[in-house]
Amino acid sequence: MQEYELDCMGEACPVPLIKTQKKMEELAVGDVLVVHIDHSCAVKNVPEWARTQGYNVEIEDVDDGEWDIVIEKNK
Amino acid sequence: MEKKIEHFDVIIIGGGAAGLTAGIYCGRARLKTLLIEKSLMGGLATYTSEIENYPGFPEGSSGTELMELFHKQAKKFGVTFKGTAVQSVDLTGEEKIVETFRNRYIAKAVIITTGGKPRLTGALNEDIFLYDKGISFCATCDAAANTDKTVMVVGSGDSAIEEGIFLTKFAKKVIISVMHDEGIMDCNEIAKAQAMANPKMEFIWNSTVHSYEGADHLERVILKNTKTQELQSINIDSCFLFIGYLPNTELFQNQVALTSRSNIIVNERMETNLPGVFAAGDVCEKFLKQVATAVGDGAIAGYACEKYLAEGEIFEQQILNEGKKSLVYLYNGSDAVAREKITLVEDFGAKHPDMRVTCVDIYKSDGLARRLAVKDIPSVVYLNNSEIKTVLSDISANTLSTISLS
Numbered sequence: 238m239q240e241y242e243l244d245c246m247g248e249a250c251p252v253p254l255i256k257t258q259k260k261m262e263e264l265a266v267g268d269v270l271v272v273h274i275d276h277s278c279a280v281k282n283v284p285e286w287a288r289t290q291g292y293n294v295e296i297e298d299v300d301d302g303e304w305d306i307v308i309e310k311n312k
Numbered sequence: 313m314e315k316k317i318e319h320f321d322v323i324i325i326g327g328g329a330a331g332l333t334a335g336i337y338c339g340r341a342r343l344k345t346l347l348i349e350k351s352l353m354g355g356l357a358t359y360t361s362e363i364e365n366y367p368g369f370p371e372g373s374s375g376t377e378l379m380e381l382f383h384k385q386a387k388k389f390g391v392t393f394k395g396t397a398v399q400s401v402d403l404t405g406e407e408k409i410v411e412t413f414r415n416r417y418i419a420k421a422v423i424i425t426t427g428g429k430p431r432l433t434g435a436l437n438e439d440i441f442l443y444d445k446g447i448s449f450c451a452t453c454d455a456a457a458n459t460d461k462t463v464m465v466v467g468s469g470d471s472a473i474e475e476g477i478f479l480t481k482f483a484k485k486v487i488i489s490v491m492h493d494e495g496i497m498d499c500n501e502i503a504k505a506q507a508m509a510n511p512k513m514e515f516i517w518n519s520t521v522h523s524y525e526g527a528d529h530l531e532r533v534i535l536k537n538t539k540t541q542e543l544q545s546i547n548i549d550s551c552f553l554f555i556g557y558l559p560n561t562e563l564f565q566n567q568v569a570l571t572s573r574s575n576i577i578v579n580e581r582m583e584t585n586l587p588g589v590f591a592a593g594d595v596c597e598k599f600l601k602q603v604a605t606a607v608g609d610g611a612i613a614g615y616a617c618e619k620y621l622a623e624g625e626i627f628e629q630q631i632l633n634e635g636k637k638s639l640v641y642l643y644n645g646s647d648a649v650a651r652e653k654i655t656l657v658e659d660f661g662a663k664h665p666d667m668r669v670t671c672v673d674i675y676k677s678d679g680l681a682r683r684l685a686v687k688d689i690p691s692v693v694y695l696n697n698s699e700i701k702t703v704l705s706d707i708s709a710n711t712l713s714t715i716s717l718s
Contacts, residue, residue, distance in 0.1 A: 284395070288351075293397075294397075295413070296396065297394070297395070298393060307414065309414075
């Protein structure tokens with residue numbers, strides 16, 4: 238299992254989602270991606286997309302208006 | 313992935329109105345509180361564009377805005393939030409275990425506020441018109457907005473027919489789609505007779521929803537006759553679905569006692585059948601599902617949870633008395649005779665300085681009596697080595713002196 242990070246700070250939708258989708262393709266099963274975001278719309282669409290893929294998702298509040306989305310490529 | 317273990321006093325599962333309120337109460341009582349929400353904080357209320365019956369907001373509020381305030385308030389009291397799904401729970405033991413994909417959380421108590429969702433028909437385009445786009449699940453919420461309009465109600469159970477009757481006070485016409493043969497409904501006979509006699513109500517028998525149509529908002533419902541397969545287009549302004557409610561309780565099956573409809577059974581203190589496990593809000597078997605009632609449930613659950621944990625501490629430290637001799641007098645403070653016997657018990661204790669005496673008024677909470685498994689009140693319980701040695705319900709100076717203090 239490897240952990241990767243993706244910095245999407247300062248990026249507006251749909252850029253974080255597109256970057257996440259692209260990065261997830263590179264990951265192997267069991268790997269984890271941590272996406273750093275600060276756009277509230279990305280807190281919705283990135284986890285929503287990941288859940289529809291069947292991946293495990295966790296949203297962590299880092300600070301006011303700042304989040305980490307943890308996605309496990311579990312399949 | 314290795315799961316990280318974390319300890320909390322209480323874990324709240326579900327971040328809707330009930331869960332956030334329980335969080336406010338637990339956080340404010342200085343309990344180390346974790347709230348886990350699988351999708352968006354705020355729950356079902358966030359699907360409502362306008363909430364006009366939540367007190368304190370005379371101008372109304374959007375569900376999202378209102379829930380954002382709840383969230384902010386819970387944060388202020390130090391509640392920890394995790395935005396992920398719970399994978400499994402073990403609530404039967406003294407330690408409650410809640411697992412997510414990254415963590416194994418251990419807590420002394422759990423509050424279940426997982427809510428539920430209304431059942432859908434599964435008809436074509438349903439997802440496009442849900443909630444404020446024309447398909448509603450709550451007459452109490454949306455009746456006023458349908459004044460002088462034509463609405464459809466799908467279903468024939470108690471809630472469908474009773475809510476349908478309620479809607480006739482606002483709408484000019486209420487069309488009921490019933491899947492059964494003419495005259496057959498799932499509701500009680502009184503509601504049925506009332507509905508059949510109501511001039512504003514119209515019934516379409518042997519029908520199910522085939523599809524929903526409209527430009528931006530719902531305009532037409534296409535019904536299908538279950539016998540002839542014929543389609544019928546009906547112009548309406550809103551469509552209310554009352555075909556059941558699915559509580560989110562899959563995780564708790566075989567642990568927490570549920571009704572036949574999978575709602576959690578709670579008492580007036582929001583306690584489930586398991587000690588230290590509480591439930592609040594729409595997930596419970598309840599009379600009215602509203603933000604206002606979820607808030608009430610959440611407050612009770614948070615308070616009851618705090619009391620449960622406090623009692624647990626008293627039980628460990630004072631009642632069990634680190635395995636040393638302990639005498640407990642359980643009485644009801646409203647019983648004058650039982651109150652008089654306090655001195656009797658205290659006098660007896662004074663003669664045995666190696667024994668700790670605790671008098672417990674069970675009037676407000678019978679939690680300690682339940683932990684001792686004592687049903688007869690008043691009773692005197694003698695413990696040594698953390699074990700109950702004697703239970704005495706006939707209390708006098710004489711009977712006390714017969715207790716063998718080994």
